[in-house]
Each structure stands twice: as C-alpha cells, then as structure tokens.
Amino acid sequence: MSTLPQGASGLPSLGGELSSLAQEARKKQLRVASGIFIAVGILTILANAVLLAMFDSQVDTLLSAELAKQGLRLEDTDPGAHEKARATVARTGYLIFGGAIAIGVVYLVLAALVSRKPVVMTVTGLVLYIASMAIFGLLDPTTLLRGLIIKLLIILVMAKAVSAALAYERAGKSVTA
C-alpha cells in the first residue's frame, strides 16, 4: 500500500479497506474455482465424447474378455443371446458416457453461476467431483490412480473455494444487514 486511507483517525477507513481487500481475495479464489470448473467440464466432455465414439468398436472385445473369464468362447454361445448381451453392454456404455458428458455440462453451468450463488455452486462442484471420482473408480479402479496428484490438487482448490465462498457470502450478508 503506497497511500493510507484518508480519515480523521484513519482506522475506520483502513478497516473498510482491509475488508474489501479480503473480499477481493475471496472473489479471486472464486474465479479460480470457476476456471477449474470450466477446465474440468471441458475435459470431461471431450474425454467422454472420445470414449463414447470409440466404445462401439470395443464392445466385442469386452464381451470376448468376459466370456474368456468364464471359460467360454464366442462360438459356444447362442447368437441371439450374444446379440442381446451386446446390445445391453453397448447401451449401458452409452448411458455411462452420456451421463459423464452431462456431468461435464453441469460443471460448465456451475462455472457460469459461481459468482451468483458461490456457496451452492462450489459445494455442488466439490460433491460432484468427489462422487464422480468414486463412481468411475468403482467402474474402473485404474482411473482412481490415474492423475491422482492432479485430482487431489483439484479437490484442495475446490475445498478452498468452498471456504472462500462461505466467507464471501457471510461478509456480503453482514454488509447488507
């Protein structure tokens, strides 16, 4: 600070200045959270769109692997039952990847609304991120370890954003009260 605030004693305006500086810092944290939401959203949409596009060609490989696990070959199975199983696996994949793309879109919506409803959006973003990590970890355990450090950093930044959003809204309320 190069100049001190003007005032009879200087203290009240200094307090106001400090409080607005704190709000600015929280706003910055929320902007970071918004950036994270956008990045996570776009990456989720792109990655799952690619997986969705490639999935149809992988269904047969997945089915053969499942049959091999049970000690069977493709030729041993009933063609009708195989076709039905193939349709079920393919559609389940479409639902899962489609759902993941929808989650990516939700992140973009959260990013757009984070300045309007900071606490709701940051808490929802954090909950969604942790839960989707757990869900995709359950579906494919290798995803849990992939990029683990980056994932933990994202969780840390989101948790800080929640904390900043709580303080930001509280300070906003005390100003309007």
Next chain:
Amino acid sequence: MNSEGAGERGDAPDTAGGPPDDASHPAAPAEPSLDPGGETASANGAQVSVELPATVEAPAAIAPPAPVECWRCRRATRAGLLCEWCGAALLGAAPGAARSVGRAEDRGVMRVLASYAVLLAISAAVGLIASATESTEDVQSLFDVNRATLILEGLWLFVILVSTRFIPRPAAVPRPAAALRTATWLAALPLLALLLAANVGYHTLLRTYLQAEWIEDGLRIETPTPVVLLVAFLTICVEPGVVEEWFFRFVALGHLRGAMGTGGAVLVSSIMFGLAHIYSPLSIPILTVVGLGFGLVRVATGSLLLPMLLHTLHNAAVLWMELRKCAEN
C-alpha cells in the same frame, strides 16, 4: 453483570436503576461521563479513571428485553445469554461473536463434506472388494452382495456415529405452521406412492432401454428364512432409513441451510444423497429425486420422524418387489 461490577459502579451516580446512557444525558457536566473500557473521563475538570464492564445489562423490571431472533434456530427468544429453544449462545449482537459463529458454521459445512468424502471412499472400497472377489467362486460365497451390503451399512453407521463427535450440532430447522405440518403428514402416503411410482417407472424405462432383466446387482436371497428376512429388513430398510436420514436430512441439511438457505440446502443434500449410492450409478438420478422428496418433507414438518418413516417404507417396498422377483426367478 456481577457483584464486582456493581461495586465499581457504586462510584457512579444512581440513575434509578436505569441503564447508563451517555446520549440521553449529554448536559450533565457534574457527573463523570462513564466510558466503558477504562478510558479516562473529565469530571469537574479532574481526570477520573473509571473501569466498567463493556456492557451493562438493563434491569428487566424497568425495560423488559425485546425478543430477539436466535441465529441458530431462527425462533423468537428472550434476549439473554442462551436461546431458550435450542440453547445457542446469543452473542450475535457483537460483531466479533457473529464472526466466530459464522466461522463455526463454516467449520460445520467443511466437516460435513469431509465426512461425506469418507462415506464415499468406504462405498467405493467395499464395492471394489465385492467386485474383485466376485470372479472367484470360492470367495464369492464368503463376500457376496448381501454381505457387502451388511458391511457397507455397518461401516457407514460407524463413520456417521464417529462424525457426530467432530461435526457440531446443526441449527434446528424452524418448525413450520401447524397447518403445513398436518397437511404434510396427511400427504405422506400419497407422496410415498408417487416416489415409488417414479422409482419403479424409471427402472422399467431403464430395463426396456438396456434390454436387461436386472439393472444392477440387487438382493440375492436364495432361501428367505425368517431370520434372513429380518436381517435384510433391518439392514436394507431400517438402518438406512434412520442413519441416512440422520446424516443427509439432519446434519448435512442443517449445516448447509445456515450457509445457503433452505432451498439450496434441500437441493444440495439431495444431490449428496443420490451420489452416495455409487454402487448403483444408473439409479443416481431417481435417488436424487427421492432424496429431494424426503428433504422437502423434512422442511415441511420440521422433524426427522416422517422422512425416516418414508425412507424405511420406501426401502421396504423395494425389498418386497425384489423378493417377488427372486421368487419368480
């Protein structure tokens, strides 16, 4: 405030028991102006140092304290140290106290989120162990779906009980008008039927789209003896009905309400509830809707009893349908 404070005030002129109010006696030069905090004041030209407590209570006989709104339960209560309804410290008037109250609420929200992350981690771990052991038949008999459910619910109960030591008690949801409470109780069964219909309809649509008889690994009861059925009822209906409602509709909703308002809290706690069912990911959308219903009931009745009953009955109905499917197959 206390006898020592009164003794010190003995130096001050008697103001008929009324509160010292400098603003109401601006032209009283003969009296020392009382300056809380031990500041020096001028009296007849002499510097007099008077130490007083920061706040002086008004005697109730002269000026009965106006009721104030409790920051925690939002009910009108007599001004004092504690809220007469929920026992919260009524220190909200002081800015510093308000800030610390706000920080305590923030801590509550952060701890709810941390507990939720632990619950999800447990679900993922149990799910992974269950699916890893499913491929080998000899282990499957030891750790089948029903055992996994039992273990998962037991661990959830343990974590939620432990978390009660670390998460502060949330603010009470304000009790709504009696008419709304009665109407909600009367509408409870139709609402449950609606939620069940939505659940069954959603899963029927899903089955039709996926061309599958079973959506997910549900209940597998080969020999439904009374003991097995009782254990299934306790672990699938009663325990989740009580424990999950307690965590999502009391702890989570209570803390989130203080941070984001009732509407936002109901919505976010429902999303948390739906996403907590990670072992059946395709059911998450409908479970979020069901959670929304339970959350609205919680707010509309101001009590946990009805959401707990509805959750237990909902799960019991699902259990009954699954048993019928088991019997048919």
